[in-house]
Amino acid sequence: MKLKKLAHLIALIGAVSPAVAQELQQNTPMARVEVTGSSIKRVAKEGALPVQVISFDVLQKQGITSAEQLLSVISANGTGADNPTSGNNVFGADADRVSGGASFASLRGLGPNSTLVLINGRRAPTHGKSGKAVDLNTIPMAAIARIEILKDGASAIYGTDAIGGVMNIILKSDYEGAEASAYTNITEAGGGNIHRGSIIAGTGNLEEDGFNVMATAAFTKNEQLASKQRAFANGFQPQRGLSPDTTGTPFANQLTGAGTALGTGFRMPNDANTYLQANPLSFQGKCDTVEGMSQYQTALWKDVTSPLRSTYSCSYDYGGDYVMQSPSEQANLLLRGSYKLAPDHKMFVEAIGSRSEVISILTPAQISTSLANRNAYPVGGPYYQDLSAFIPTYNRNLPIIYKWRANPLGNRTQENTTESGRLLVGFEGTVQNWDYKFGLSKAQSTTRMELLDGYAYTREFYDVLGSGIVNPWSLDGSQTKAAIDAIERTKYRGAFQTGKTTMAQIDGTVSGELFQLPAGALAMAAGFDLRRESYLYTQDVAAEPILLSPGNANLPKATRDVKALFAEFIVPVTKDLELQLAVRRDDYSVIGATTNPKVAFRYQPANWLLFRGSANKGFLAPSFTQLYTGALPQEMASGVVDTVGCAAHPGDARFCAPDRFDYLSGGNQNLRPETSKQGTLGVVVEPFKGFSASLDWWAINMKDRILNRSPTIVLQNPVALSGNIIRNSDGTINYVQAGWINAAGAKTRGIDLGLRGDGKFDGGFKWNATLDGTWTDSYKFAEIEGQPYKEYVGLFFTRDLYLRWKHSATFSVSQGDWNVLVSNNFASGYKDQLPNAGKGTPPPGFDPDVSSYTRFGLSTTYKGFKNTSITFGIQNLFDRDPPFTAHNVDDVVGAGWDPRVADPRGRAYTLNLTYKFF
Template identity: 40%
Template sequence: MKLNRLVGRLAALGLAAHACAVLAQSDTGAKLERVEVTGSSIKRLVDEGALPLEVITADQIRQKGLTSAEDVLRSLSANAANANNAVSSNSVFGQEGDRLAGGGAYANLRGLGPTGTLVLLNGRRLSNQGTSGGSVDLNAIPLEMIDRIEVLKDGASATYGTDAIGGVINFILKRDYQGVQGSVNFSTPLTGPRGKQRKVNLTAGWGDMATQGFNISGSLTHSSNDILRGSDRPWALGYQPDRGLAPDTSSSPFFANIIGQANSALTTAGSTIGTTDTTKYTVLNALALTNQCAAVPFGVSQLANPTVLSGLGYTKANSTYRCGTDYGRQYMLSAPSQTTSGVVKASFNLGKDATGFVEFVGSRYYSLGEFTPYQFSTTALGLNTTVNGKLYDHGADYPVDGPYYVNMKALYGANQFDPTKPIAYRLRMWDWGYRVLGNESVNDRLTAGVEGSFGDYDYRVSLARGKASGYQEMVDGYADTTKLVNLLASGVYNPFLLPGQTQTAAAMQAVEATKVHGRLAGGSTQVDQLLANISGPLMKLPAGDLSFAVGTDLRREFYGYSGTQTYSCVSSFSPANMAATNSVMGCPGNASAPDMTRNVGAVYGELLIPALKSLEFDVALRYDHYQQVGSTTNPKVGFKFTPNADLLLRGSYNTGFRAPTPQQLNLGTVQLATTGSFADPVKCPNPTGNNDPSCQLNSIPYLSGGNAKLKPEKSRQGSLGVVFSPARDMTLSMDYWQIKMIDRIHNLTPTQELQNYSVFADNFIRDASGNITLIQAGWINAGGSMTKGLDLTGNWTTTLGGNKLTTTLSATKMISAKEQLISSTPMIQYVGQWTNTTLYLPWKGSLTTSYKMPTLTTTLSANYSSGYWDEDHTTFTTVPELQRRKISKYVTFNLVGTFTGVKDLTLSAGILNLFDRDPPFTWHDVDNAVGTGWDPRVADPRGRTVQLTASYKFF
């Protein structure tokens, strides 16, 4: 009933506009073209800064050396430093990562997450990424065909509906392109051979709308990026104990760490070494005993761990003779990928004032996510265990009669080592190679519509279907659990390699036979959208035309996700895991989400009210109804006051909402395992420095998945700004904004539950002895948040030496970003603080200067990210100087020159990161967020990079 009443009122408003059409006719009969601005449905002659809108042109993108939509978004000051790219979301590690991100890249305006930013192409929606179903993958945007990008840094739920709390990013395609043009782009880091990027494009267009009445244009682009690993950069070290960084790992890549286990060669009590040392060591490694941990690839000593990571259970007894793996150095710094995207558009006149169009946009993105080799302990499979009718009398331990059995007593003086028993050990699976996941994402959209005018009224009608699909597959590094245990139990594989040794050919053949390749899971999304609106003058007022817009937005959204069905992903050699169907060690399993279709209906209206010649109000109202979620009505009121030609005051107030995604509502429950170590908050209320093994828990199962009871997020937000011109050809602006949210949709993690144990105690399942056996996590409606900030922009154009010099500034000061986990917990300030996901940097900005001569344009751009507090290591160590530190700021410069002195040929050369600035050091490792010793949410790992572009227009 509410929808019917609102439709009736908006229809009446439209009829009134038609009745007043005669009042809106121009006296002279001449018409100036009105344009539509992102954030408003009313076309107007010019945008005079009523909205905090940042426009980035294709020329600016090229002159800054940006080659992808992800590059452009990362350069925006309003886009938070976030974990929404192919490297940072490479999320085997950490509980907060989006395991369904599919290697994609996503926008994150104001730090409200990808689902709080609406991404449009020509003002219309694309289908969300196929596996996550939550937001648009930026890899689906064909940047080579983009004319400009309009970034609305204000809430826009009253105009566009859900997803627009943080703002709107509208990619506008080129129109009426004529001719044929080809271009190539190549970039390579100067600090090493890896990390190259290549791109080729062909764009063509035929027909002139003004004289021939039609235009057909298309563009096809293919790009490829090479992998860059931690081993390719000297600063990407996971073992820098003098700076507070050491790997939290118990596995070794070559000679396995021999660990204590009942009925094994090394008992749980450990063994003394030699005749004078009375310490009983619970972990033994021949490389550590001979001071050779670093003599093998990626091997490191753990002698520093009892100091750097004393709070995590490292002691003299378990670290002195244990080797570790610098898995941060093994980690992927830049993802290898292949992208093909294209656009085909046909426009044609349908009369004097009407244009029809058909538009197809398509992309295919394939990337590899590469992880360090998996690690396992043989102790999970007890001795004399029967699985599927087969007896494992030594479990997975190395058998006494095996050809590579190491007598630690005879060779290295381990007095309590019993060579008559099998050896229990922990190994990182170096011989199986890196775990590699392939991620494919396909996104297509077909749109047809009519745009035109009658009299002074503009209308737009379009029908679009967007479809996206994606899948994840195991490419390398994963092993069949049963085959792996059989290989280990046979003794054919040597887990005790010394420097210079390798596996036999027979062992490597056996290793290859255990590997599993195949598709894990896939998903798809679809959005069908009918958009229709009309806008124009409603009546004459003393100060100008009262203008209106009314419209409707009807959508049908689909999402489905298969989950991991063919394989059972496990993390240990337990009898139950071995008995599981197609059990695979270490793969990332996910539950399924049933196929779901929901309808969304919306009507909206907008009024542009000129109260005075110098004062204008913009009032909008939108009603949305979401199947399964409910209804919402959101208003927006804005004003623009121009007391003189050099000063403009503006502001807005609006409410917003974001409906939960189908994945968040319907994804099934999956059992995962925690990473790193944590202390039981009941048994160990003060874990710092407590090295009781019962205080340090590893790989605890937890449940995560959808929540059908989720409510929409709601927001109240406002902005107040000033735009002024202190000098000729100079414009400066400053906008204060704040966003208050309630019922935030949040993926509750075990880490957060541990930090707030008194609130979530019921989510920890314990056995009869009080040990944690399971943690319940997953999507919830969290508490509220308050985000505040200040946007600064500037533009100055002057003449220097008879040529044009243009300088632009864009910066964001994050004043506050407070969040509460649930309503009963306190607000926590995150600005300038390390987090697992989004970083709320106190300052982020860019300053660009371009000098344009007749045939040469030179651009120097500076990018600034302020420092912030590093990960809190108070519970990691008892050493005060290793508990808290500040990460330094990150400033880089790009220099790009473009030459157009040869007809139809454009040549561009640039140096990115001109002064070869290394990423600032951070002491976190990939157990908590991607990146070891550096942070991919802030820094570019390539270093100084040369970029070359050539473009030729054939005709």
């Protein structure tokens, strides 16, 4: 029957026809429901926007228990640095080094700020430390009923920060009974195991008893996975174009400098070249006798200014010394009570709480000593290293300066504890066929960082080095007890940073039918949203005296009020054509007001065919961090030229050869909001019963993107960023304003594909198949206004990768108490980074392409035991290693692999037991 066929299609892809709704209403009264993408409750009918729905059952069968695993199966999510492994390490100027092991969604790769995460349709608190977006680790995964992902901008419906889309996490409600679940995920190669236990219980039927009370609690533990536990995490593969550029080695490299043993440079016999670093192990070809060290590969790291700087140096694969999965523990709690006030009226109280502890472990500090800081190694010290046997000009009567990986100081270890919570009191009901909902909520998230090891007071630590008691040239890394005790006395351990976000919100919506039009009822919704948001970021101790201390400058508590009014209409134009019209006005107390409209349509000329599309505008206000982070006065390196000033005053050293420039980094209260224009156009077909397909084209244009820019980039763009170069009255540069600026724009286009199928085999077997994929046709942006847009799809980039194609697919077969599920995740390849960003010389046979990455999973579920469900699964069934990449580890974490694309855990076995008590 065609109408039933269409109903099946709509239930799967979110596009229900009026005819189906009419037939369903004739047979069985159905409750009106609100779906993501609209504020209007409707009978068996959703809007015209592409919505992906992921059920808890599918998550459980695939063994998905963490935010990272969840994001990997959402093809519309970006391939970027917004995960704990990537965000915990090096990612350039735009990196968020205070995310504390958080996981963020980034739909369309537009960044976490542009993706709105909702819990049951309402906002959740942003991460306490970074303040930019919701940390998905705080979501109670065990309490999820389903996840709805709106792959279209929704600023007119939900708020200005929904440019990239909306992730609406629907939690279980009105649960009756009790069940406990235990889950374990064990890797075959060892390390990185995951364990979780949860319990849910509830009593009372809202309709029959007039109340329901439920609670769910879960505890998850992630064990550490180190790069040393995986063979592919190897940064020394010079034959493939990959080798470390870092000369801060556990067995130190000597540096050149006036007044030192090596002088300002050295030459070798019959060699006219000048060299700037030296290591006796390098001269002997024995760099690899120390774990993690290797001979410096000059051919891969040629530099225009000093091509032979490190020829006689050793390098260190600190990228192969990373922690690929941080040890962490998360506890989540959901309490919910519902009470029936009267027929068609209820109130509920909902409390969500979470606590996350993440141990972030970085490699030991890399330090460079100098004569000026009086921390050179003294002449006559017990470990004085004489290189005169290798370098004829070596002066053994002068001190040594060196670059060293300070392993005796310990791994830089931070403990980030985040406590988040939201208390919501809500009212919902119906008055004369008009639905209403009203909510009052308070949410907050607090993150505290404690330094556990690897951090020392700079002056005290360098004084110890200058005393000569520490041996920077120990082959096995050992030190005397006196040296260890001296280093220990320089360390700082204890509370370091605190970040806190708060949000108080009052919201309300009414929806219903206004009047009848010839083609049907004109429906509308109207509502308001009042929020007060705040953020603070403080150092518990002064950070400046601590060597390589992480974090940002202090940000005293900043507060802003947001007032919003919105309206939405569903207009039936004909029996086959329907329009969705929406408008929202947001007024930010510190930014100003913005009005954003949206128009969408759904046209269904036949039962098996549906067309849909939308067009809307977006507005993304700067975050607290971008606006108010404290300015850090710093000094640029020498050799930087004022190109504009020098052109106007040729030969004047004040402009053409200045000593140094001062600069400020941090927040910028003059930032303009990011704005966008975007749209979708799609088609949905169901040519026969049991199969449906959707194809949706999308496009987004953004202006005034907010990016963090270095002073060097500012000086390289003196015309476009003239306002960031602050000059004195005589025209010389006073200082450079770096940090957060409004850069240029971005343009991205692509297609989402959705396939759904189900049916029966002989013998009573039922099957179901799904595929959700995203084809990114183009992602262009310009770094600075006025510069040409550059295409990034399929190319290496340091912050995000814009892959051509990503998909997730499942195929399941069930009969009776058995179910078998096969899953597949795929990410296309891209052009690799050339050695030294193209300056080096790739080795013969260098492969410029990073291969695609695909993983299969297999699970089986059995429910034949009374009240018991058992699921056994294998993740990464064929044990696929991450694809090799030759990128520079200083730009992107990982050594020979990329954590933005791949899962380093390898094949893993999962077991989930669920028992229902009643």
